[in-house]
Amino acid sequence: MISVEEARERVLESIHRLEPVEVELSSALGLALAEPAVSRFDIPPFDNSAMDGYAVQAGDIAGASTDAPAELEVLEDLPAGYIAKATVIPGTAVRIMTGAPLPAGANTVVPVELTGRLPEGVNIHQALKEGANVRYAGEDVKKGETVLPEGTRIDPAELGMLASLGYSRVKCYRRPVVGVISTGDELVDPLEDLAPGKIHDSNSYTVYGLVAEAGAVPLRIGIVRDRPEELRRVFTQHGDRVDAFITSGGVSVGDYDVVKEVLAGMGEMNFWKVAMRPGMPQAFGSVLGKPLFGFPGNPVSVMVSFELFAYPALRKMGGHLELFHPEADAVIDTPMGRKIGRMEIIRVIAEWRDGEYHARVTGPQGSGILRSMVLANALAMLPSEAGRLEAGSRVRIMLL
Ligand code: AMP
Ligand code: MG
Numbered sequence: 001m002i003s004v005e006e007a008r009e010r011v012l013e014s015i016h017r018l019e020p021v022e023v024e025l026s027s028a029l030g031l032a033l034a035e036p037a038v039s040r041f042d043i044p045p046f047d048n049s050a051m052d053g054y055a056v057q058a059g060d061i062a063g064a065s066t067d068a069p070a071e072l073e074v075l076e077d078l079p080a081g082y083i084a085k086a087t088v089i090p091g092t093a094v095r096i097m098t099g100a101p102l103p104a105g106a107n108t109v110v111p112v113e114l115t116g117r118l119p120e121g122v123n124i125h126q127a128l129k130e131g132a133n134v135r136y137a138g139e140d141v142k143k144g145e146t147v148l149p150e151g152t153r154i155d156p157a158e159l160g161m162l163a164s165l166g167y168s169r170v171k172c173y174r175r176p177v178v179g180v181i182s183t184g185d186e187l188v189d190p191l192e193d194l195a196p197g198k199i200h201d202s203n204s205y206t207v208y209g210l211v212a213e214a215g216a217v218p219l220r221i222g223i224v225r226d227r228p229e230e231l232r233r234v235f236t237q238h239g240d241r242v243d244a245f246i247t248s249g250g251v252s253v254g255d256y257d258v259v260k261e262v263l264a265g266m267g268e269m270n271f272w273k274v275a276m277r278p279g280m281p282q283a284f285g286s287v288l289g290k291p292l293f294g295f296p297g298n299p300v301s302v303m304v305s306f307e308l309f310a311y312p313a314l315r316k317m318g319g320h321l322e323l324f325h326p327e328a329d330a331v332i333d334t335p336m337g338r339k340i341g342r343m344e345i346i347r348v349i350a351e352w353r354d355g356e357y358h359a360r361v362t363g364p365q366g367s368g369i370l371r372s373m374v375l376a377n378a379l380a381m382l383p384s385e386a387g388r389l390e391a392g393s394r395v396r397i398m399l400l
Contacts, residue, residue: 001273001280003384004308004343010270011284011309015291017319018243021174025162028154030215031172032319037148042138043164047102048080051133054093054115054122055084055106058130069116069123078103093122102134109133141165151321173319176216179242180207181234183249183258184297187223202370203248203302210306211246216314226256232266239288243317246310249297252281259283259294267292275342275384278367279305298367304345307379307398330357330397332389336380339387347376350397359397376400 002010020034049055056072064070072093075086084094084103093110094103102109107130116123141147147165148158154172162170187201188194201223211218219242224231235245250259251271260283263269269285269292278301283294291313295305312323328350336346348359362375378397382389389395 001275001342004274004276004381007272007274007282007284008309008312011313012316012323014286015313015316018174018176018317020171020319022169022171025159025168025170028162028170028172029156029159031154031175032321033148033150033152033154033158034171034173034319036146036150037152037162037165037167037170039141039143039145039147039165041166042143043141044135044137044139046137048135049096049098049100049102049109049133050135051109051111052097053095053109053111053113053133054124055088055096055103055109056093056124057088057090057106058108058128058132060090060093061108061110061124061127064124064127066125069125071118071121071123073121093124095122107131107134149321151319153320153322173317176243176314176317177219177241178211178216178314179219179221179238179245180204180211181221181231181245181247182223182297183226183231183247184223185226185256189223202299203297206299206303206370206373207246207248207306210303210311211314214311214314215318215320224258226250226258228258228262231258231262235262235266235287239290242290244290244314245287245292246306247283247292247294248302251283251294251296263287263292263294269294276304276308277340277342277344279308279345280342282309284309296367299370300347300367300373303373304379307400308345324398326399328357328397328399329394330359330378330380332380332393332395333358333360333391335388335390336361336395337382337386337389340384342384344382344384344386346380346382347372348378348380348397349375350378350399357397359395 061070075092077095078084078100079097080099088103088105110124114126182201182204188198190200204220208218208220247259250257267287272282274282281296293310295302315323337344347362350357350359362372378399380395380397
């Protein structure tokens with residue numbers, strides 16, 4: 001048996017990121033940057049007003065108050081997007097809108113709420129520090145600065161930042177395409193009615209969802225019977241179209257464990273017993289040059305195995321810096337775990353309360369009880385030596 005950590009390390013060691021592609025900016029959402037984003041100019045590019053009001057010289061309003069306002073001549077009206085023609089000199093102001101470039105000579109903006117309009121000018125009712133309500137050139141980003149390192153995940157804020165930097169196209173790592181296969185003679189698609197002895201294939205749907213949520217592109221190949229020639233044919237048929245395969249079922253030691261049988265003769269495969277529950281038997285390696293994850297068939301085993309091994313691997317293929325789900329410490333509100341000598345992965349409901357995470361078991365934890373995943377928003381990872389933990393103990397949780 002190997003530990004979860006070791007299995008994960010071995011997986012990640014053999015996974016490489018995909019080649020970069022150049023995409024139109026909005027298509028980069030969710031992808032990882034394949035080049036650092038460097039600024040060719042200051043942002044904002046010029047000193048500008050943070051408020052609607054009056055651009056003035058601070059010295060002119062030093063003694064201003066409601067009772068003794070400073071009276072200034074207004075030289076012009078300046079909307080955003082235009083440059084002032086006038087220069088602000090002592091005794092004058094420019095009426096300015098948010099985002100408009102600060103006129104020459106002005107060093108302070110008085111918000112309109114602190115002013116009173118006069119026929120030819122304005123009364124200022126309050127003294128302000130020099131620089132008040134001015135946004136200075138480069139205060140967000142300096143020219144030449146690396147704003148986003150390579151590997152940064154492009155979320156909405158990054159999209160906006162790239163637009164501010166003037167990127168209309170951007171070099172990113174592409175999303176891995178993942179072929180998703182369910183194996184088993186007992187499986188039928190949800191389109192079909194159940195005959196005696198048959199169950200609906202749920203794994204190809206859960207894995208489809210997991211792959212998509214990991215930022216990769218699922219190709220749901222569907223159900224393959226427990227026949228070696230059928231599985232071989234499907235690998236060959238789709239090998240050129242995918243960057244990785246995920247199969248479920250058929251990796252333990254039963255007579256019909258087709259994945260194991262086929263892969264043992266088809267490429268570089270490892271069959272591991274990983275010290276975890278659920279999900280002990282795992283197959284990992286490559287088929288037709290593409291990484292293959294062979295997960296055990298039980299619906300919960302598949303999902304847990306995916307989160308532990310395939311999720312970080314797909315993140316790495318997609319060029320991301322952050323490979324793992326966030327983790328946290330949590331206090332358990334229900335007892336959990338027992339001595340099994342393997343990492344026990346318990347589906348929990350985690351909630352933030354009184355300044356820390358609390359976790360409680362979702363209910364029955366059998367590896368076929370998919371409802372445990374439906375209810376869970378986190379996985380508690382109990383170390384193999386933990387044994388039974390009473391309420392109030394602390395555990396590590398992975399937030400899903
Ligand atoms: P296996 O790993 O092939 O021995 O399967 C273990 C258990 O998971 C069996 O009860 C299977 O019927 C079930 N199972 C395997 N594949 C699926 C699937 N795609 N959807 C739902 N249950 C499955
Ligand atoms: Mg099977």
